[in-house]
Amino acid sequence: MQILSKLPNVGTTIFTTMSVLAQEHGAINLGQGFPDFMMSEELIDLVNDSMKAGNNQYVHMNGLPALREELSKKCLKLYNNNIDVNNEITITPGGTYAIYTALTTVLNKGDEVIVFEPAYDSYIPNIEINGAIPVLISLQYPSYRIPWDEVRAKITANTKMIMINSPHNPTGMVLDEEDINQLKQIVAEHDLFILSDEVYEHLIFDDKKHLSMLNYPELFERSFVCFSFGKTYHCTGWKLGYCIAPKPLMQEFRKVHQFNCFSCNSPVQFALATYLKNENAYLSLGKQLQQKRDYFRTLMQQTPFKLIPSHGSYFECYSYEGFSEQNDFDLAVELTKNYGIATIPVSSFYKNKEDNKVLRFCFAKKEETLYKAFERLKKIKF
Ligand code: PMP
Ligand code: GLN
DSSP states (O other): OOOOOSSTTOOSOHHHHHHHHHHHTTOEEOSSSOOOSOOOHHHHHHHHHHHHTTOOSOOOTTOOHHHHHHHHHHHHHHHOOOOOTTTSEEEESSHHHHHHHHHHHHOOTTOEEEEEESOOTTHHHHHHTTTOEEEEEEOBTTTTBOOHHHHHHHOOTTEEEEEEESSOTTTOOOOOHHHHHHHHHHHHHHTOEEEEEOTTTTOBOTTOOOOOGGGOHHHHTTEEEEEEHHHHTTOGGGOOEEEEOOHHHHHHHHHHHHTTTOSOOHHHHHHHHHHTTOHHHHHTHHHHHHHHHHHHHHHHTTSSOEEEOOOBSSEEEEEOTTTOOSOHHHHHHHIIIIISEEOEEGGGGSTTOOOOSEEEEEOOSOHHHHHHHHHHHTTOOO
16 A cells, blocks of 8 residues: 655654754754753642642643633733634644644645745645645845745735744744834735744843734734744643634634644643743743853854854854855754764755755753853864
C-alpha cells in the first residue's frame, strides 16, 4: 500500500533536526525556542492541586469557562476589546494547532495566502495541506520590514488571507503603527481574512508596545488571533494555547476543532484560570526577557557575529557574513559539532532556502548558559 503524500516536499522540521544534533554532540542548545530556566513553581502547584481536586475529566469543548473568562478580562484590559466569552475564544492544544485550525477553517482549494518569509515553519505546510497556495513575500533584509508595495502587487482575485506574526519568529521584528495602517487599507480594499500569530505578545522590548489585531475593530472583524500559554509561562512542553476570533469566524473554527481535539488538557486549564489573575506574571515578562537579551547582546559583541537589531520574541538574528562564506545550514551544523553551540539557520524559514548568512539564537536561557555559550562562540576561528 502506498500513501499519496499530501506534503511530498516536507522533511523533518529544522527544530527537531538541530535539537537532535545538539543532543548527539552535547552542544548548548540555542536553537529551538524553549527556556532552560524553571517556570513558575506556583503554576506547577496549581496544576498539581487541580489534579488532586479531581479536575481530570473533559472540560467544555470550547475551553474551561473560567479560563475563557479570565482571558476575556485580559483582552479588555490590554487591548480594549470586550471579547464574548461564549462565542469568541477557543482553548487549543497549542498555538500551532490554533494556526492550523484557522487555516483549515478558511481555506479552499486554490485560495492564495500571503506569507512573509522568513516564516515560522508550520505556516506553508499548513496552507498546502489544505490545497491552498502560499504567496511568498520576503521581508526586507536586513531590517525585516514588510514591503507593503509588494503585498499590493501580489494580491489577486484568489487572495483569501494574509498571515501576520508580531513579534516575529525568527527575526524579532515588531509591527509599528505604519504597518497597521497599511494593513487596514489593504484588507479593507481586498476583503481579506487575517491570521495573526501573536504568541510572543508579551516578549517585546525597548518600550515598544505590542500592536494586536484585537486592538483595532476593523482588523479584528476579519481576524483569527492565535496565542500560546507555552511562551507566556515558560512551559512550551505543555502545549496549550487559544484562538480569538469574531463569532461568525469562531463558529466555523469550532466545527473543525471539535472533531480534531474536542477538549484540551483540563487540570492545566483550571490552574491557568487562577494564575491569570496574577497580571504581573505576564506584564513583567518583557522586562525579564529583555535583561537576558541585553546580556546576550553584550556578550555577542565580543564574538565575530554581527547583530541584526530587533525588539521582540525569544530570538535574535546574527549575520556571519564577515567571517564565513559557508551556507547557513552547514555553518549551523559545524558550530554544533565543532564548537558545541546549536542555532537555527534562518534559510530554513524560506521555502527556497534564501541564505543571507544569518543564524537565529534563542536567548531565553539562564545567564550561566548564555555565558557558557559565549565562551565557546568567542573561540570561533575561520
Ligand atoms: N507561532 C510561532 C511564531 C512560534 O514561534 C510558536 C512557538 N513554537 C508557535 C506559533 C506555537 O507555539 P505552541 O504550538 O508551542 O503553543
Ligand atoms: N517555536 C519554537 C521555535 O521557533 C519551536 C517550535 C517547534 O519546535 N515546533 O524554535
